[in-house]
Amino acid sequence: MTLITLRNLGIILGKPLFSNLSLTIHAGDRIGIVAANGCGKSTLLNCLAGELDATSGDITRLRGLTQSIVHQHLPPALLETTMREAVLSALPADVIDSDSWRADIILDDMAVPESYRHRPLQALSGGWQRFAMLARAWITAPDILLLDEPTNHLDLEKIRMLEGFLQQLPRDTAVVTVSHDRAFLDNVTKTTLFLRPDNSSLFRLPYGHARRALEEEDAADERRFERDMKTVQQLRRQAAKLNNIGINSGSDLLTVKTRQLRERAEKLEEKARPAHQERSAGKIQLANRGTHAKVLVTLEDIPVSTPDGTLLLRTGRQFIRQGDRIVILGRNGVGKTRLVSLMKAAVAADGEAVEGIKATPSLVAGYIDQSLADIDGERTPLALITRRFDLGDQRAHGLLAGAGIDMEMQKRRVASLSGGQKARLAMLMLRLTEPNFYLLDEPTNHLDIEGQEALEREITGREASCVLVSHDRSFVRAVANRFWLIDKRRLVEVDDPEAFFASA
Secondary structure, three states: OEEEEEEEEEEEEOEEEEEEEEEEEEOOOEEEEEOOOOOOHHHHHHHHOOOOOOOEEEEEEOOOOOEEEEOOOOOHHHOOOEHHHHHHOOOOHHHOOOOHHHHHHHHHHOOOOHHHHHOEHHHOOHHHHHHHHHHHHHOOOOOEEEEEOOOOOOOHHHHHHHHHHHHOOOOOOEEEEEOOOHHHHHHHOOEEEEOOOOOOEEEOOOHHHHHHHHHHHHHHHHHHHHHHHHHHHHHHHHHHHHHHHHHHHOOHHHHHHHHHHHHHHHHHHHHOOOOOOOOOOOOOOOOOOOOOOOEEEEEOOOEEEOOOOOEEEEOOOEEEEOOOEEEEEOOOOOOHHHHHHHHHHHHHOOOOOEOOEEEOOOOOEEEEOOOOOOOOOOOOHHHHHHHHOOOOHHHHHHHHHHOOOOHHHHOOOHHHOOHHHHHHHHHHHHHHOOOOEEEEEOOOOOOOHHHHHHHHHHHHHOOOOEEEEOOOHHHHHHHOOEEEEEEOOEEEEEOOOHHHHHHO
16 A cells, blocks of 8 residues: 655755655555765755655655654653653544553553653653653554654663564554664665655665665676777767768768768667766764884773762773773663773873872873763854864865865864764764774764765774774774673673674
8 A cells, every 4th residue: 555655756955955856655565765974864854744744746645644753852842741642642642542552552561661751852862752652652553654864862771672563563554763773774674765966766675675785786887988088989980080080081971870870879878878976965084193102001800880989890900901892782771981081081191190090191081972072062163173183274274175064064163063064073072082092972963874984984994093982883992902791890891892792
């Protein structure tokens, strides 16, 4: 059964985002939408939800179709409501009392603790807020569920719970998901739409297989274009040669033949289309100033505690050596971020031990926290980097533009930038710090797939020494060469992350 049909859909919001998009969504479809930051994914989702009108083209919906959308950000009007109230408020007012049991069943399925259900949403973590919005969308039992970056703010345990929840939906429920989480897309989608300004590509395959098919298609397009342009050049050379002969001989036949060859070349050149070049959301580069030290950080068997003194874990005696790319695994709240913060303080202490952690004096740390709290939201990007680093305005403008922050954005407050733009600004500042040791807490938050892969290449290509916290399974698999697991209040080294991924 067809639920929604798009015909030649196009959107212009200041700039063209996409055009001539045709798509049919059937009952039971599980579709992932993939594109770089700022290329129209959320906009398309809003069009599907009926919250935004397209610039061109048509959308046809099945009569009586019901749909729910989960946006990236929590609606401010719900901040002071409890989780249970927020879920129930999605129902018509006249059935809330009689159907309140439905909220309890959904929250049970999502393993939401009873005490959390009666807390205001503003008092809950981003992960539980996200689960509240998912429950709110599902309580209406929609024909189609629209999800915009649903894994944002979720730890691995909750991502796995979300995957299980989506897999248990009725078979005829369609789900359309915008996400940059490659492993999540592979686990919950069967169709992938690569959204492009022109000629968007659809494959009836999950993301990983679809990505390979797209690369093969783009390579074939490139070969076809090169072949066509080579033929154009040959036709023009032949036409020029015949034209010279015709002029010298006065042959009308050769003049006609010359014109025909030129016309063929022009038609072929007009039809020839180069392969798609992905529009980058901004360059990501790192620096690695290097160090002669073999052992960078030594951890004695130290306790890691909360600020109020509650013990989270003991580390045992650990060493971080040059070239190590260590990921710290563990559920939320076990002390991963706290341990990274202690390492940061030890590096800043210039060779002095801090709470049992000693860093070699030559270390310069490059640090990113998951909330990007180190970026002053009230300054402009230009003011931020010129005040922190010894840069002239001209070089600063060029660096920011290369990171995907154009001249207009450079004059805005950082707080007004998108998550992807803030992440690229943070990566630029990380590079300008010129570190030789990276401490990265959820560095792929807000980065699109292009940005994630660029960061992976930079870390591995520059042989950067780093300690990472990440719930991004694809990123962890691509980057890390050592794995520390926090389990039962102990830090232990494991051979790979797969057992943890399976059990989370």
